[in-house]
Amino acid sequence: MTVRSIQEVELSGKKVLIREDLNVPIKAGEILNDARIRATVPTIKYALEKGASVILMSHLGRPDEGVPISEQQEASLAPVAKHLSELLNNQVDLMPTDFSADSAAKLSPGSCVMLENVRCNIGEKNNSDELSQYYASLCDVFVMDAFGTAHRAQASTHGVAKFAPVACAGLLLSGELEALNKALAQPLSPMLAVVGGAKVSSKLMVLEALAQKVDHLIVGGGIANTFLAAAGYSVGKSLYEEDMLAKAREIMRLTNIPLPSDVAVAKEFSESALAEIKVIADIAEDDMILDIGPETISDYVRVISEMKTILWNGPLGVFEFDAFAAGTESVAKAIAENTGFSIAGGGETITAIELYKISDQVSYMSTGGGAFLEFVEGKTLPAVAILEDRNAG
Ligand code: AMP
Numbered sequence: 001m002t003v004r005s006i007q008e009v010e011l012s013g014k015k016v017l018i019r020e021d022l023n024v025p026i027k028a029g030e031i032l033n034d035a036r037i038r039a040t041v042p043t044i045k046y047a048l049e050k051g052a053s054v055i056l057m058s059h060l061g062r063p064d065e066g067v068p069i070s071e072q073q074e075a076s077l078a079p080v081a082k083h084l085s086e087l088l089n090n091q092v093d094l095m096p097t098d099f100s101a102d103s104a105a106k107l108s109p110g111s112c113v114m115l116e117n118v119r120c121n122i123g124e125k126n127n128s129d130e131l132s133q134y135y136a137s138l139c140d141v142f143v144m145d146a147f148g149t150a151h152r153a154q155a156s157t158h159g160v161a162k163f164a165p166v167a168c169a170g171l172l173l174s175g176e177l178e179a180l181n182k183a184l185a186q187p188l189s190p191m192l193a194v195v196g197g198a199k200v201s202s203k204l205m206v207l208e209a210l211a212q213k214v215d216h217l218i219v220g221g222g223i224a225n226t227f228l229a230a231a232g233y234s235v236g237k238s239l240y241e242e243d244m245l246a247k248a249r250e251i252m253r254l255t256n257i258p259l260p261s262d263v264a265v266a267k268e269f270s271e272s273a274l275a276e277i278k279v280i281a282d283i284a285e286d287d288m289i290l291d292i293g294p295e296t297i298s299d300y301v302r303v304i305s306e307m308k309t310i311l312w313n314g315p316l317g318v319f320e321f322d323a324f325a326a327g328t329e330s331v332a333k334a335i336a337e338n339t340g341f342s343i344a345g346g347g348e349t350i351t352a353i354e355l356y357k358i359s360d361q362v363s364y365m366s367t368g369g370g371a372f373l374e375f376v377e378g379k380t381l382p383a384v385a386i387l388e389d390r391n392a393g
């Protein structure tokens with residue numbers, strides 16, 4: 001099934017309500033990373049240029065539902081509205097909570113306003129029909145563009161799409177779905193997945209789904225430690241999950257998982273810890289594996305260079321500490337140099353991509369963390385499913 005794109009909908013003179021993911025890190029009123037805000041600009045500009053009046057909505061953080069924004073100012077979208085005004089070169093005013101269908105009707109074409117944090121509204125989280133109908137009453141066209149929250153069935157992501165006169169996908173959401181389908185539905189082979197991070201348990205379903213799909217699976221970080229332990233190696237004091245060993249062995253039977261032959265270890269988990277390179281058979285009782293070693297890096301770089309499709313989520317080591325960043329940096333750069341199709345997603349992964357300045361060389365960077373992983377697991381994203389239903393019916 002397909003979703004209708006904003007490009008297939010008449011927008012001129014219409015009130016267009018767009019659900020964006022403007023959930024950015026803010027400290028003392030300062031936006032620390034505006035990547036998610038920048039990602040929303042093409043859809044908003046598109047609607048404005050087509051002569052729509054635009055109403056934006058998003059969540060920000062985890063405020064208390066039913067508590068007015070005046071009592072939880074840290075959850076206000078005010079800094080986001082200000083920053084977006086600059087990016088769009090078009091004033092974006094934040095609307096009071098009594099913003100109604102009548103207020104929406106008074107907006108002129110080409111104007112853009114923003115509702116306050118949807119998570120303060122009673123009924124948002126449990127996807128209440130009443131709140132969904134209120135959102136729908138504000139618009140002629142509802143545009144879902146928040147891929148990062150598409151895995152949540154809430155009033156502003158799912159319910160509103162049931163009741164809005166027209167419901168479609170924005171440019172960002174359409175782009176995400178297209179890139180993910182390209183990587184997962186019809187991948188050019190050979191295909192590689194790189195899954196790093198702290199714990200097998202938090203990525204078990206992703207690992208299982210990918211192991212059935214890919215030709216090679218490179219595991220990294222604490223996840224690799226669990227696989228090393230499952231293969232019978234001693235991992236000393238390293239982060240690993242004893243209760244995941246049987247699962248790791250099952251996954252190893254499904255696909256080709258090249259395990260590290262050498263690693264960077266430390267005696268303590270600290271920024272100032274010294275890295276020592278050891279072959280995997282030499283790990284001592286008090287060693288902690290915090291990165292892959294140079295021989296493993298060159299093996300992985302070679303595998304990466306031979307792939308036509310690469311999907312990446314999660315760091316290969318504790319890349320926040322300079323002494324243990326080489327694995328993540330080298331793998332990131334090898335993915336960047338690969339001329340096939342590469343897609344990366346997840347918070348830490350995007351941080352690494354920005355740190356190593358390779359965002360232009362990765363074919364697609366997903367804005368979703370949880371939504372990206374759930375899509376890769378093969379789950380239906382509720383906010384996408386409702387758009388498909390609306391398109392079909
Ligand atoms: P995740 O959220 O599961 O993707 O995990 C990301 C975190 O895993 C990063 O903050 C890394 O510092 C951490 N990490 C990666 N490798 C290791 C390791 N070998 N030991 C402990 N933590 C690790």
